[in-house]
Amino acid sequence: MSATQIEKRSQSQRREATRQAILEACKAIMSEEDFANSKTSTIAKRAGVAEGTVFLHFENKQGLLRALIDEVFATIHTNIEMIQQAHSCPKRRLRAMAEDYIQQLEAQWPLARLVVGNHARYGDEQTQQALHRHNRRYTQLFVDAFEDISQEEIDGHIPSPVFRDALFGAIEHFAIANFNTGKAHDSAQFLEQLWQLLFRGVLSREHSTNNQSSDLDHIDQKLDRLLNKLDA
Structure with missing residues (x-):
């Protein structure tokens, strides 16, 4: 490797390190205040860079928001891929995916609430498109598992969109109502109740x-x- 290549690699590593420092600073601030109220000057100060450096890496605040959304979904997609490999049974796979989703929301709620909140849903066009693209990708994986179960266990037909909206609507409503609010809650119990509501007598031959x-x-x-x- 030439000296020029080494220098370019070093510069690239420094840029990536700066980018990650800005993202980490933003996530830290989001645990203290709402994203809408956060300021790029505060984020820059926490990251130890000039405010202009934030815009150099993310163009604007919406660009920073998109990077955070990408990070949330990257974790979700990675986990789903591992779950798919671990569970050949669609019913077990779907249950494991739902468990992981609610665990991810709770574990990184200050960041994850961008996905289920209004900042991304009603952001600029690029942000809305990015969120829509991510949503379509991961919800389709849930729908695919549901349809696999339907072919095996359902006598009647339940539209996939109804199942999708019921599952995600319930989980996200529970997350908004409980995570980071100080309220006592039991995510495992909630998921079990939701599972029984969605599947008992509908998708289970046990009924x-x-x-x-x-x-x-x-x-x-x-x-x-x-x-x-x-x-x-």
Whole structure:
């Protein structure tokens, strides 16, 4: 390797290090305040660079937002690929993907809320397109698993968009309502309840006619207890 090549490589490494420092500074600030209220001057100061350097790497604040969104989805996509390799059963694969998604939202909520919040959804055209592209890619993986299950286990037809909106709508609503709010919450319990709501009696052969009868008896018992309390 020539001296010129070494110098170019060194410059590239320094640029990447600066870029990462800016991203890390932005993520740190986002844990303290909302992205909309954050200032590039504050981000630059936290990163130890001039404010102009932020614009040199990201063009503008929306460019910085797109880089953060790319980072969130990169982790999600990587994890999904590993889950796909680990689970040949579509039902187990879908459950593992849903578990990972909610875990990722909780683990990096200050960053992940950009994905489920309004800053990206109503950002500039480039940001909206980037978010749409990412969303289509990863939600399609969930839909593919759902359709694999449908072919094996569903007697009737449930539209994939209905399943998609129910799954992601519930998870993202739970995340916004609970993560980083100080509220006590149980993500695992929520996911189990969501799973039962979406799949029990719809996608599970475990819900046979006998189970239906048993469930109706159980509901009747609950209603009887409720009526007894009201009469007391």
